[in-house]
Structure formats: structure tokens, C-alpha cells
Amino acid sequence: MNSEFVSSVGHLKVNHVTRCRSSSCVRCSKVCGFILLLIFIVGSYMLSSERKTLLFPPYLLEEDLSEDALRDAVRNIATKVKFEARRVPDxxxxxxxxxxxxxxxxxxxxxxxxxxxxxxxxxxxxxxxxxxxxxxxxxxxxxxxxxxxxxxxxxxxxxxxxxxxxxxxxxxxxxxxxxxxxxxxxxxxxxxxxxxxxxxxxxxxxxxxxxxxxxxxxxxxxxxxxxxxxxxxxxxxxxxxxxxxxxxxxxxxxxxxxxxxxxxxxxxxxxxxxxxxxxxxxxxxxxxxxxxxxxxxxxxxxxDPVERLYSDYLYFGTVNKSALDFHQKVCESLRMFDGCLRDAGLRACVYNGTLNNAMTVRLQVxxxxxxxxxxxxxxxxxxxxxxxxxxxxxxxxxxxxxxxxxxxxxxxxxxxxxxxxxxxxxxxRHASDRNLGPMQTITRELLTLFYAPFNQKLAEVLRDESFTWDGRSEHA
Incomplete structure (x- = not known):
């Protein structure tokens, strides 16, 4: 039943975003946002009935999908990225x-x-x-x-x-x-x-x-x-x-x-x-x-985590795969991850199974x-x-x-x-997936912004600048 819920929510969100893009999305966002809010309230409880708080707070469903708003959301995520040591069990x-x-x-x-x-x-x-x-x-x-x-x-x-x-x-x-x-x-x-x-x-x-x-x-x-x-x-x-x-x-x-x-x-x-x-x-x-x-x-x-995510989407996706569909799923998942970071630390969000199962692409990987x-x-x-x-x-x-x-x-x-x-x-990659072409430019820009602080920290830990995937090391 839980998997059916996640599937139905994902289907509703994709249909909604497909019909309503950019400025036209504003006209239907209030009604659809209210419906999605009710679904997520019930669904968060179903997916995690023992928890006393909801995974998806109401502000997560505000529908501003303009490119500037999405860039701001990703930059906002970067301000919350803190690499804190874990408690290692005996x-x-x-x-x-x-x-x-x-x-x-x-x-x-x-x-x-x-x-x-x-x-x-x-x-x-x-x-x-x-x-x-x-x-x-x-x-x-x-x-x-x-x-x-x-x-x-x-x-x-x-x-x-x-x-x-x-x-x-x-x-x-x-x-x-x-x-x-x-x-x-x-x-x-x-x-x-x-x-x-x-x-x-x-x-x-x-x-x-x-x-x-x-x-x-x-x-x-x-x-x-x-x-x-x-x-x-x-x-x-x-x-x-x-x-x-x-x-x-x-x-x-x-x-x-x-x-x-x-x-x-x-x-x-x-x-x-x-x-x-x-x-x-x-x-x-x-x-x-x-x-x-x-x-x-x-x-x-x-x-490169940007390329990995697109390859992951193409390999594990089932129907209606496209660069546009990938972009919509990336935007949805980025907003979910941002919403989690408003209430929890980085590691708690990365390891939050309910969030990971709800995101339509596997950002956390x-x-x-x-x-x-x-x-x-x-x-x-x-x-x-x-x-x-x-x-x-x-x-x-x-x-x-x-x-x-x-x-x-x-x-x-x-x-x-x-x-x-x-x-x-x-x-x-399968030939049919290669024929779908590259991801959209704005999608790549958002994902590059999202992964940048994590890649920089990775390069520091490994003492190898090539793990930033910014192109400088490859052309050095």
C-alpha cells in the first residue's frame, strides 16, 4: 500500500507539472498544492506511522518553479551544509x-x-x-x-x-x-x-x-x-x-x-x-x-554526480522518460531535500529513508x-x-x-x-536512452550548484582536486 501511495503521488505531481509550467503553473498551483498537501499529510503518516512529526512540512508545497526561485532554493541548501562528525558506536x-x-x-x-x-x-x-x-x-x-x-x-x-x-x-x-x-x-x-x-x-x-x-x-x-x-x-x-x-x-x-x-x-x-x-x-x-x-x-x-544522476534516471526509469521529465523530478527532489534541511541536520536528511523513497530521483546517492x-x-x-x-x-x-x-x-x-x-x-547506456539526448541546461546548472559544496569537501578529504569535477584538473 505504501508503494502504491508513493507511485500515485509521483504520477499526480508529474501530470500537474507537465500541464503547468513557469507562469501558467501559478494559476493551478493553489488547488493542486492543497490537494498535494492533504495527500502528503496522510502519506507521511502512512509511510512512517510511528513518528510524531511529518516528513513534508506545508511550506514545501509552495509552487514557485521559476528558474530564479530554483537557483535560490539550491543556494539555500548550500548554506545549510555542515559536515559534522558522527557518533561512532562501540x-x-x-x-x-x-x-x-x-x-x-x-x-x-x-x-x-x-x-x-x-x-x-x-x-x-x-x-x-x-x-x-x-x-x-x-x-x-x-x-x-x-x-x-x-x-x-x-x-x-x-x-x-x-x-x-x-x-x-x-x-x-x-x-x-x-x-x-x-x-x-x-x-x-x-x-x-x-x-x-x-x-x-x-x-x-x-x-x-x-x-x-x-x-x-x-x-x-x-x-x-x-x-x-x-x-x-x-x-x-x-x-x-x-x-x-x-x-x-x-x-x-x-x-x-x-x-x-x-x-x-x-x-x-x-x-x-x-x-x-x-x-x-x-x-x-x-x-x-x-x-x-x-x-x-x-x-x-x-x-560526476550530475552525470550519475541522469544515468541513474535513464537506467531505472520506466515510462515517459525525457529531459523535461528528469528536470521536473530534479526540481521536486531538490525542494524536498531543502525542506528536510529546514528541520534536520545534513546526515539525518541523507539517511532519512522516508525522504529517500519519496524523492523521484536519488539525489542523495x-x-x-x-x-x-x-x-x-x-x-x-x-x-x-x-x-x-x-x-x-x-x-x-x-x-x-x-x-x-x-x-x-x-x-x-x-x-x-x-x-x-x-x-x-x-x-x-541503452541506445534508446542515448536517443533521449542530454539533460536540459538549467537542470545541469541546478545540479552543479547543488553538488558543488559536497564535491569540494570530497576533494579536500581525498586531497585530489579532480573530485570537484569542475573541469580544471582534467585540462591541467
């Missing part, structure tokens, strides 16, 4: 929230294996198919993998101190974001390295969504995916590592996953904590990962520095490799070499390096 707090996880996964992993792996005591009937009920197996591709794994399961068990054990593994590294920034291309190229094993799905979205029972972003939780189901995804690499151990040799094989939601998506916290609308999350996904894997390594590939600062509040700078898609695409050989060094992988032959670099790009 590791004990994170463990308390995930007691089962920390009872299953040990504090220390096997010493002669590069990838984080351990032997887990097997309980229950070993003759049963351990993958039969795995919720990831709903995908036919994953189901076929599980069917092959189940055939050799009993042969993979080892007996130690009279108990049966199976080898379990976590990812050595995570590609944590961002969407529409080249994560698929990076994932496919990494698979070509002989010491890297990446199994489908590319994006389990377990840390951010499925462990809470969220299957599709924006929907309410349903059945949670257990930790064991996530660990099953890495059994193919566990088999190869175990074979190395049986041969009395150390293993340099590593595995990883590439859920582009890991860096930024913390929307699920709203469903599991009693809080006010304007609160910040008491803990983030990164806190759980840090408590579990303090030595993990992370790759974030970023892109491009606020890279907010997420990066939070990751750096628990992980060291040398554990996080931050790349620009523009640099990656322009010099694949240099970019992949940098990534391989970061992952501490062995050097490659020239032939293998050429094979990886010359692989065709993955997940490029």
Missing part, C-alpha cells in the same frame, strides 16, 4: 545488535589463507541438501550453482576432533559503490584475474537490504535472508581454497562482492528502531562490517563525501580505494593495475593485462 554495540552473526563468524580467520575463511562445525543431518532452502536460490542462475555444490557437499566435509566441519569464507574485498559509476565493468574485469573468484550474483545486497528482509529498495521488510544463506554464495571459492589446503600449500585466492548499495543505503534502520523523523541512524552498515571484518578492503568508484566520511570514521584510509569513473575509463590499464596493487594481487603477464584492459565495457 564495537560491543554492533555485536549486541547482531549476536547471531558474531556467534557464527570467529574473531580470527585461518592464518595460511589470504581470504577470510574458517572451519565451521556442522550440526544437523549431513545427508540433507544444505542449499535447498537458500533464499538466494530463487534466482535460476544461483539455483544451478547450488545444485552443483550440493552434489559434492559431503565430500567437502572434514572431521576434526570427532566433529564434522565445513570451510566457510567471507569476501576479502567489497566494491561498495556507487550505482551507475562503473561497478559492473570493474566487477567483470576483476573476474579475469587468475587469483580472483567472483561468483554471481554480482550484487547480493545482503548487508544493506536482504538481511533485513528488503528485497526491492523502498519496499517494507519481508522474510530476512539468514547469514548462512549469504555465506553459501562464497562456497565455490571455499572449495578451491580447501583444495589448496589439502595440498599443504597456502592459498592466495580471494573473493569479493559488488553490491553498489553498500556505501550509501542505510534506509532499513527506520524499520527496526524507535525514533523521530529527524533522527540519525544509531549505527550504519559499515559499523557491522567493521566489527566483523576490521581488516577488510573496499573499493568505491565514483562519477551523489553526496559521496557524506558516506565517505562515515566509512573513514571506522576504517583507515589505506583500506579504502576511491576511484573516478572518468579516470578508469580513460586509462583502463593504469586503473586496473592500481586496483590489483590495492588488493595485494600478484603481477600479471602483459598478455593477461591486455586481455583485461581490452575487454568491452559492461552495462553501458
Amino acid at each position: 564495537v560491543s554495540e554492533s555485536i549486541g545488535l547482531e549476536k547471531h552473526m558474531f556467534s557464527v563468524i570467529p574473531q580470527h580467520f585461518l592464518p595460511n589463507v589470504k581470504n577470510p575463511c574458517w572451519f565451521e562445525e556442522l550440526r544437523g543431518n549431513v545427508s540433507e541438501d544444505p542449499y535447498r532452502s537458500n533464499l538466494f536460490g530463487r534466482s535460476r542462475q544461483i539455483q544451478l550453482i547450488f545444485e552443483r555444490l550440493s552434489g559434492s557437499f559431503r565430500q567437502r566435509l572434514r572431521r576434526h576432533d570427532g566433529k564434522l566441519q565445513r570451510l566457510r569464507c567471507l569476501p576479502y574485498f567489497y566494491i561498495i559503490g556507487q550505482p551507475k559509476c562503473g561497478t559492473t565493468d570493474l566487477y567483470e574485469r576483476l573476474k579475469l584475474h587468475p587469483d580472483v573468484r567472483l561468483t554471481p550474483p554480482k550484487e547480493p545486497h545482503w548487508w544493506t537490504r536482504k538481511r533485513y528482509g528488503i528485497i526491492i529498495s523502498g519496499e517494507r521488510p519481508h522474510t530476512r535472508f539468514p547469514l548462512d544463506h549469504y555465506l553459501d554464495l562464497f562456497d565455490p571459492v571455499a572449495i578451491q581454497i580447501q583444495q589448496s589446503l589439502l595440498g599443504n600449500s597456502s592459498s592466495g585466492i580471494i573473493t569479493g562482492e559488488a553490491s553498489a548499495s553498500t556505501m550509501w543505503d542505510n534506509n532499513a534502520w527506520l524499520y527496526f528502531h524507535d525514533n523521530s523523523t529527524w533522527a540519525e541512524p544509531p549505527s550504519l552498515v559499515l559499523d557491522s562490517i567493521h566489527a566483523l571484518q576490521p581488516d577488510a578492503r573496499f573499493i568505491a568508484i565514483l562519477r 551523489g553526496l559521496y563525501v557524506v558516506f565517505l566520511l562515515d566509512w573513514l570514521s571506522v576504517f583507515s584510509r589505506d583500506q579504502l580505494l576511491v576511484l573516478r569513473l572518468e579516470d578508469h575509463a580513460s586509462n583502463l590499464t593504469l586503473s586496473m593495475s592500481r586496483i590489483f596493487r590495492f588488493l595485494r594481487l600478484a603481477p600479471l603477464s602483459d598478455q593477461r593485462q591486455r586481455q583485461i584492459s581490452r575487454r568491452p565495457a559492461s552495462n553501458t
